[in-house]
Each structure stands twice: as C-alpha cells, then as structure tokens.
Amino acid sequence: MTISPKPIPAISDPTNAKGEAGKKNMPIPRPNITPPPIAHIVLSCGLSFIVTSLRIILTNSGDFDHFRLFLKLNHQDLKASSPTVPLFKNSLHKKRAYLRLALYFISFGFVIALLSSLINFRLQTNNIDAAIQQRFESTRINTYRQLSEVISQLESSVDALAENPLMKTYLLRPSQQSLHNLESLFQASAASEPLFMQVRFIDAGGNEQVRVERNDDGSIVLVPNRQLQDKSARAYFQQTMQLTKGLHWHSKLDLNREQGQIQIPIRPTYRIATPVYLDERVAAGVVIININAQPVLNNALRSEIFNVLMIDREGETLAHFDDSQAWSRYLPERESVFAQQPALARALQGSADIANNYLVEGHYALDITQLFPNGEGLLLLFAPKQEAISTLFRSNYLAALLIAMIVLLISFPLSWLVALIPAIPTPMG
Secondary structure, three states: OEEOOOOOOOOOOOOOOOOOHHOOOOOOOOOOOOOOOOHHHHHHHHHHHHHHOOOOOHHHOHHHHHHHHHHHOHHHHHHHOOOOOOHHHHHHHHHHHHHHHHHHHHHHHHHHHHHHHHHHHHHHHHHHHHHHHHHHHHHHHHHHHHHHHHOOOHHHHHHHOOOHHHHHHEEEEEEEEHHHHHHHHHHHHHHHOOOEEEEEEEEOOEEEEEEEEOOOOOOOOEEOOOOOOOOOOOOOHHHHHHOOOOEEOOOOOOEEEOEEEEOOOEEEEEEEEEEEEOOOOOOOEEEEOOOOOOOHHHHHHHOOEEEEEEEEOOOOEEEEOHHHOOOOOOOOOOOOOHHHHHHHHHHHHHHOOHOOEEEEEEEEEEOOOOOOOOOOOOEEEEEEEEHHHHHHHHHHHHHHHHHHHHHHHHHHHHHHHHHHHOOOOOOOO
C-alpha cells in the first residue's frame, strides 16, 4: 500500500481556460459542414468551368431549328441539293465544335464538383478525429474532476473524525459518556454520506473501539462491544499507524467479502484511513472508512460517446461498460483486457508515459494513479462508440452531398444569366 499527501493535485483544462469544455452532458460534437479553403478553391474552379461551358452553349448554338434539321439530313443528300449547303454545313460544323467543346467543359466541371465533394468529405473525416479528441479532452477533465472530488471528500471525512474534539476528549479522558459521544459522532457521519458502508476507530493496540455499519436496507447500526474485533495484525492498521499526521492510507479497489467469501451480488469497496494524533510524536489510533465504490465507478464509466473501462497495470479489468467482463482479478472465469487484446497490452507496457500518450491502440487513456495511490496503477480506457462514429460519418456524407448539389443548382441559373449578357464588340483596328 502507498500513501498520498494532501491536497490532491488539480487538473487543468487544456481545451478551455474558462472551463466550458468541462460542462456535463455535452452533446456529441458535429463537424462543421462549411468547406475548408481547399474545397472552396476546387468548388470555384468547377463552378467556373460549368458556367463557361453553358455560356458557350447558350450563346453559340445559333438557329436550333437548322441544327436539328442538319442532324436529320443525310450528308450525301445535303451535298447534292443546293450550292448553299456547304456554307450551311460549315456553319453547323462550327456549331458542333462549340457544342463538343462545351460538353467537354461541362464534363470537366462535373468531375471537379465531384472531386471537391470527395475532398471536403475527406477533410471532414479528419474533423471527426478532431471532434472525438476534443470530446475526450472534455470527458477526461470531467471524469478526473469527479473522481478527485470523491477522494478529496473521503480524506476530509476521515480527517474530520480524527481531529474532532470528541475524539480528543475520549482519548484524554475515556469514559462511557465520552465513548457514547464518539459513537454518536460516527453514526452521524455514516448517515450523512450514502457511500459510507463502514466507519471505525481502532485504538493504538489494534482493537476496534467504535464500528458503525450500513445495512443492505440503508439503515445505520452501531456494532455492539462484544462484536468488536482485534485488527492489530492487519496490514492496513500497521501501515496507517506508521504515517505522519495528515497523510492517508489507500486500499486497493476490490470486492467486499463476508466470512472470507466475495459478497453476492458483488459490492466494489474502497477504503481510506488516517492516523489519530494527540501530539506530533505517537499515533493514538486509526480512523478508517469503507465506501461502496459502485456509484463512483458508474459515474466514471458513464459517457455518450465512449465505451469506458478501468484496468490495473497488469491488464486486469476492475470496471467495464459491460458488467459481465468486470472484476477479472477477483472472478477467475473472466478474462483480463490484456488476454483479450494482446496488442493493447504490448502498447501499454511499452509506453513510458501513459499520461501524455492519450491514443493507444484505438483507446484514449487516462492515468488515475495520482487519485488512487494504492500501487495498482489504475488506468481508464476510452474507446469511441461505433454508433457515435457512424453518426458523425453520416453528417459528413450529407455535407458532401449538399455541397455537390449546391454547385449544380447554382451553376445552371448563373450560366443562364451570363448568357443573356450581350458580348462586348471588339473595336476594329
């Protein structure tokens, strides 16, 4: 077991100095459908080609009745019918050349419009990665802050009991009345916090003097004196007694046991203890609080866009978005994350600084060892949900389709207007 000094280090918000990125229940970010500068340039080129092409068609097609007639007549019949046919033929050849050129321009314009949509879609796909990264930053800050608040409140609670005047009165002048007052204090503390499962005071000899428990129905009970136990041989008592004033002992995050067996249904448990000092020299006992960790884990795993799980440094699963895969360390029939994903195990074990290496094998990682200084090396992994990614991709697909339609819809009326503008005559030189 290890210890943690106070206060718990605060985490800064790298995404928003005003803290707006840390707001709760933030909706899934949608990519901006406005085309980036590159897409603007390509769209402009495509639109120019289409407008120019339709301008050629509308201003140089000439007499459409003659053109249709020419398409229907046989070349040989035209050649023998009249001396004016060659002139008519040359004129129609010229118009056909204009039309062919215009069709080439239109085809090229359509291709550019299509490419511009594809480029925009690709750029927006990169925006999906940025949107997920931004949401992870927000989730990371929220999760870290929530866990930090829980741990800080627990440490403040054990400190408040250890430093309470009723505690000092009992230690200096032990009596039935002072013990009763101390028991009432512990009962009130347990009743005030729904997470508390057990609150105890153990004296310097390792004997429980006060033990308050919460029953399954939520009621608070004071354990009778005859049921109090000797905890002098327990590691948590010995380690806590060696701490200096103001430091805390943190347990591993494990499952509650009754008579040596894991309690069913399972109840995740976490414990925090601190020594009680009357002076600066010798500890007079230990205050220890056991909490029901399930609500804390539920909050840490709750996310709209990520599947979240908690593992230790050995890849054993403690908490999982799928309850059937949680607590692999204590339930042998369940596989660890490292056994399920060997590539993830290699990546995590080969990373020297997880805290600054967010993306590992498709998972965003959050190191929480500073919050839980219990030697387990706890880590939260965030994997983007497939539904969230699909939603973002659909948005980008619709954006690309919308851009292509806008190019086509604008080009035709614009080219018609351009065609109505009379050509400026060239001055004779």
